[in-house]
Amino acid sequence: xxxxxxxxxxxxxxxxxxxxxxxxxxxxxxxxxxxxxxxxxxxxxxxxxxxxxxxxxxxxxxxxxxxxxxxxxxxxxxxxxxxxxxxxxxxxxxxxxxxxxxxxxxxxxxxxxxxxxxxxxxxxxxxxxxxxxxxxxxxxxxxxxxxxxxxxxxxxxxxxxxxxxxxxxxxxxxxxxxxxxxxxxxxxxxxxxxxxxxxxxxxxxxxxxxxxxxxxxxxxxxxxxxxxxxxxxxxxxxxxxxxxxxxxxxxxxxxxxxxxxxxxxxxxxxxxxxxxxxxxxxxxxxxxxxxxxxxxxxxxxxxxxxxxxxxxxxxxxxxxxxxxxxxxxxxxxxxxxxxxxxxxxxxxxxxxxxxxxxxxxxxxxxxxxxxxxxxxxxxxxxxxxxxxxxxxxxxxxxxxxxxxxxxxxxxxxxxxxxxxxxxxxxxxxxxxxxxxxxxxxxxxxxxxxxxx
Numbered sequence: 471x472x473x474x475x476x477x478x479x480x481x482x483x484x485x486x487x488x489x490x491x492x493x494x495x496x497x498x499x500x501x502x503x504x505x506x507x508x509x510x511x512x513x514x515x516x517x518x519x520x521x522x523x524x525x526x527x528x529x530x531x532x533x534x535x536x537x538x539x540x541x542x543x544x545x546x547x548x549x550x551x552x553x554x555x556x557x558x559x560x561x562x563x564x565x566x567x568x569x570x571x572x573x574x575x576x577x578x579x580x581x582x583x584x585x586x587x588x589x590x591x592x593x594x595x596x597x598x599x600x601x602x603x604x605x606x607x608x609x610x611x612x613x614x615x616x617x618x619x620x621x622x623x624x625x626x627x628x629x630x631x632x633x634x635x636x637x638x639x640x641x642x643x644x645x646x647x648x649x650x651x652x653x654x655x656x657x658x659x660x661x662x663x664x665x666x667x668x669x670x671x672x673x674x675x676x677x678x679x680x681x682x683x684x685x686x687x688x689x690x691x692x693x694x695x696x697x698x699x700x701x702x703x704x705x706x707x708x709x710x711x712x713x714x715x716x717x718x719x720x721x722x723x724x725x726x727x728x729x730x731x732x733x734x735x736x737x738x739x740x741x742x743x744x745x746x747x748x749x750x751x752x753x754x755x756x757x758x759x760x761x762x763x764x765x766x767x768x769x770x771x772x773x774x775x776x777x778x779x780x781x782x783x784x785x786x787x788x789x790x791x792x793x794x795x796x797x798x799x800x801x802x803x804x805x806x807x808x809x810x811x812x813x814x815x816x817x818x819x820x821x822x823x824x825x826x827x828x829x830x831x832x833x834x835x836x837x838x839x840x841x842x843x844x845x846x847x848x849x850x851x852x853x854x855x856x857x858x859x860x861x862x863x864x865x866x867x868x869x870x871x872x873x874x875x876x877x878x879x880x881x882x883x884x885x886x887x888x889x890x891x892x893x894x895x896x897x898x899x900x901x902x903x904x905x906x907x908x909x910x911x912x913x914x915x916x917x918x919x920x921x922x
Contacts, residue, residue, distance in 0.1 A: 501539050508909035512551040513702050516561045517910075519547035520699060523568050527696075534577055541578060544568055559595050559602055560700050566591030567697050570608055573615065574691055585612055603632035604697060610642060611694060619650045637669035638695035641678060645692050648681070701912035704887045706865055708749040711768050711833060711922040713791070715739040715750070718773035722785070727778050729815055730785060734807070735773055737817055738789075741826040742771075747833065768863050768922060770794050771829075776804070784808045791829060793861030800861050801832045833862075833921075840866065840917045846905045848891060850919045853899045862893045863922045864903065866913050889913050 504521040506514050526540035548565035552558060569588035572578040589612055592605040606629035613622035626643060644661030662678045669675035673693045718735040720727050743750040751767050769791050777786040784806055791801035805825050809817050838852035848866070852858050866889045889911055891903035905911055 501536060506547070512555040512558050512561060514910065515547045515551035515554075516558065516564060517699065519544045519551070519568075520564060522547070523564070523571075524696075526568075527571060531576060537575070537577055541568070541572060557598055559598050560697070562591045562595040562598070563602065563605060563608075564697050564699070566595070566605070566608060567694075570611060571694060573612075574694070585615060588612060601632075603629050603634065607639065607642070607695070611691075614642065614646060614649075615691065617649070619646055622646055635668070636695070637665040637671075637674040637678070638693070640665035640668065641674055641692040644678075644681065701868060701886065701888055701914075702910050704866075704889050704907050706887055706890055708768075709865060709887075709922070710747060710749050711863065712749040712751050713742060713769045713771055714753070714767050714794075715742065715771045716773070718775060718787070720775045722775055722778045724778055724780065726780065726811070727775055727785065730778075730809060730817075731775055733815060733817060734775070734787065737822045738771070738773070738825060741822045745826055745830065747830045767794065769800060769861075782808075783810060789825060789829070791832075796861060798859070798861035800859055801829055803828060833857075836921045838864075838919045840913060840915055840919060841900070843913055843915060846911075848903055848905060848913060848919075850891070850893075850901050850903055851899065852893075852919065852921070853897045853901050855898050858893050858896050858901055858921070860894055860896055863906075864891045864893065864919045865889075865922060866891060866917050866919055868917055888917060891919070 502525055504518045506518045508514050522540045522544035526537060526544065529536045529540065545565075545568065548561060548568065551561045552565065555561070566588045569584045569591065572581070573584040573588065578584070589609065592609050592612075595602045595605045606625045610622045610625035610629065613619075613625060622642075623646065626639065626646075629639065640661045644658045644665065647661060648655065648658035659682060662681045665678040666675055666682065669678060674695075677693055715735055715738060718731045720731045739750060742748050770793075772790045772792060774788050775785055776788050779785070786804055786806050788804050789801070790799055792799050805821075805828075807817060807821050807825075809815070834857040836852055836856045836858065838850045838856070840848050841851050842849035850864070852864075865887055868886045868888055869883055890906045892906055893901050893903045895902040905913065
């Protein structure tokens with residue numbers, strides 16, 4: 471009997487570890503799962519990681535299994551994104567924030583490498599762009615956790631160069647003043663008062679009010695500002711209107727004109743190449759793309775020689791610029807072009823430049839604003855009054871945050887392209903345009919539109 475009992479106990483002991491290990495791997499049934507959408511690139515991976523991070527920050531202290539799952543999933547996605555694009559600044563910053571927040575959590579902070587890993591990510595982002603001022607704020611927070619007050623104040627001085635005088639900055643500065651010995655308590659109260667006045671979210675305002683009422687050393691660290699993700703950047707093939715010049719067609723029937731046909735199309739292509747208004751597409755590339763995708767270029771220049779006076783040495787050519795997919799005519803005009811055949815066949819530069827100049831006048835650069843967004847279309851406050859026609863293209867962009875140069879204090883405004891649109895339905899003052907770039911589109915009302 472005793473022998474059987476011992477065997478049974480040994481068998482149970484062998485089963486228990488495997489059951490425990492399986493339990494560790496099991497996912498709680500209520501755990502949320504976030505899909506990496508669209509193209510599955512680094513940006514989309516980081517957006518999904520941010521969702522896991524946000525769920526992590528909402529979990530209760532006793533929900534340890536959820537904390538482990540959300541932290542590990544976010545960490546895995548950040549790492550995958552940075553493997554694909556190690557220069558993704560926001561990916562570094564957001565991954566650093568994950569580790570920073572975890573280092574303040576009672577359960578997750580048992581991992582003693584979190585602060586070090588967070589600091590590495592913030593420093594990496596700064597090495598990629600020294601104007602990434604948010605990283606200085608987060609570094610100051612890390613210094614505060616380690617009670618390195620001088621380093622924290624130095625990083626906050628760098629952060630304030632961005633003139634981003636927000637409530638979280640004042641909360642952290644007030645906390646440092648309240649915690650550091652030798653600082654008058656009034657300085658901390660002044661910062662908490664500013665945080666209360668400038669706060670735009672209830673969390674920071676509530677914490678500031680609590681400190682002003684308590685009049686004692688803060689018991690816990692102030693709330694941390696969550697990083698704001700950038701809008702997904704779009705990289706257009708060209709910021710000016712690209713154009714493909716087809717070989718001209720001879721409709722005159724004269725053998726002498728055949729050589730002029732080739733010469734005229736070649737010279738017009740060269741003039742467009744030198745012109746700053748257009749981007750010329752090479753024929754080798756365009757011929758491959760034309761059959762596969764008519765959206766590969768913005769416009770096609772089609773020319774035909776319709777008449778010729780061999781005695782007067784003049785020819786009449788018809789020039790059209792069309793939108794390749796719909797066939798909308800964007801420009802159409804006939805030109806009389808003189809030529810000479812001695813000592814060699816030639817067309818004067820002034821005549822070529824006259825043709826290209828007339829084409830350029832037709833495509834006026836205009837700027838407007840997105841006034842409505844609906845799925846894959848936008849409404850823009852540009853219409854026929856602004857020279858817009860069906861088939862025109864525009865770029866949507868955001869005036870990004872200003873960079874303040876440290877020495878000169880000069881402000882530089884950067885632009886981020888968000889998408890490309892095709893004008894389809896045109897009225898006098900407004901137009902409806904289709905969004906051409908696939909995947910996640912972050913176009914919003916108020917974004918700038920600039921015609922190509």
